[in-house]
Amino acid sequence: ETGVTQSPTHLIKTRGQQVTLRCSSQSGHNTVSWYQQALGQGPQFIFQYYREEENGRGNFPPRFSGLQFPNYSSELNVNALELDDSALYLCASSPPGQEQYFGPGTRLTVT
Amino acid sequence: GNSVTQMEGPVTLSEEAFLTINCTYTATGYPSLFWYVQYPGEGLQLLLKATKADDKGSNKGFEATYRKETTSFHLEKGSVQVSDSAVYFCALRPPGGTDKLIFGTGTRLQVFP
Numbered sequence: 001e002t003g004v005t006q007s008p009t010h011l012i013k014t015r016g017q018q019v020t021l022r023c024s025s026q027s028g029h030n031t032v033s034w035y036q037q038a039l040g041q042g043p044q045f046i047f048q049y050y051r052e053e054e055n056g057r058g059n060f061p062p063r064f065s066g067l068q069f070p071n072y073s074s075e076l077n078v079n080a081l082e083l084d085d086s087a088l089y090l091c092a093s094s095p096p097g098q099e100q101y102f103g104p105g106t107r108l109t110v111t
Numbered sequence: 112g113n114s115v116t117q118m119e120g121p122v123t124l125s126e127e128a129f130l131t132i133n134c135t136y137t138a139t140g141y142p143s144l145f146w147y148v149q150y151p152g153e154g155l156q157l158l159l160k161a162t163k164a165d166d167k168g169s170n171k172g173f174e175a176t177y178r179k180e181t182t183s184f185h186l187e188k189g190s191v192q193v194s195d196s197a198v199y200f201c202a203l204r205p206p207g208g209t210d211k212l213i214f215g216t217g218t219r220l221q222v223f224p
Contacts, residue, residue, distance in 0.1 A: 004154075020218055031210060037146070042115075042214030056209025090154055097210060099145070102155040 004093050004103035012109045013081050021076040021106045024093030031055070031096055032074040034066060037088040037105070049074055050096065078108075086110045113138045113205050117215035120198075124191055124222050132186040132218045134175075134201035142203040144168075144177050144184040145212065149198045158186075158199070191222045 005024045012020050025032050035043035045058035049068035056057045063079040072093070078085055086109050092100035118133040126148030136142065143162045147155040161177035161184065168175050173188045184201060201215040 033211065035212075040217075042202075042216045043212070045211040047209060048209050056211055057213065092155075092212075094210060098123070099157055099160060100210070100212060101157070102147075104154040 004091060004101055006089075006091050006103040006106050008106060009104070010107045010109075012111060015081055015083060015110055017081050018077065018079045019081060019108060020087050020109070021091075023074045023076070023093075023103060024111050025072045025074065025091075025093030029093035029095055029101070030072050030106050031094045032068055032072065033092045033094070033100060034074070034076050035090040035092065036060070036085075037090055038084075039087070043090055046076070047093075081110045112214050113142065113203060115201050115203055115213055115215035117199075117201050117218050119156045120217075120219035122218060122220045124220070126193055126199055126222055126224050128222075130188040130191045130195075130220065132199055132201075132216060132220070134184045134186065136154070136182050136184065136201075136203050138182075138203055138205060140206040141179075144175070144201045145204070146173070146175055146184070146186050147200045147202060147214075149200065149217070150196075155200065161189050191220070193222045193224055196222045 023058045033048040034046040047048040047057040052068045068074045088105040090105045094100040145160045146158040159170045161168040164179035198217045202212045
């Protein structure tokens with residue numbers, strides 16, 4: 001059984017650019033959640049997708065958006081990047097109402 | 112609102128010492144509680160969980176008891192190993208609605224031989 005995978009592992013972007021991060025959920029998991037973890041902090045909930053629909057959102061501006069595909073994989077898009085967007089972005093998948101399994105994360109650096 | 116407060120680190124221990132990492136929470140209703148561990152350069156791994164008052168979660172020698180009267184979920188281990196060195200996160204999942212997790216700021220544990 002394949003766990004949660006994320007790509008890319010690392011990337012560097014310039015302020016004002018746009019970025020897309022990708023996540024493949026664990027087999028059989030139809031819920032995907034995204035979190036932002038700033039250096040030295042705990043993860044902060046961005047949003048969650050269930051069966052291709054957004055199912056809850058944290059305190060993040062609209063320039064953070066997402067998609068979930070029929071195979072339950074997901075994308076996180078961030079427009080107009082700011083320096084404070086530099087963080088580790090974590091994806092987690094789960095069956096509904098069950099514990100979440102996290103991927104290794106994507107380290108985004110905005111310069 | 113919902114929040115989690117953890118003791119600040121780093122916690123520095125010698126191998127085979129007893130470990131306690133304190134975690135308290137504020138929540139409406141009856142949340143589920145979790146401990147996650149993050150090794151350097153990796154994502155989060157679920158360590159243990161408890162879903163109702165007085166439940167005890169345990170795994171790999173770690174344990175934590177859901178105490179509603181003190182709104183606490185302290186992590187303990189009787190004898191730590193160097194390989195336990197990592198950052199530990201306490202988290203809660205509010206009842207109902209979105210299955211989002213609310214995390215504490217994390218506690219770094221350093222175990223020396």
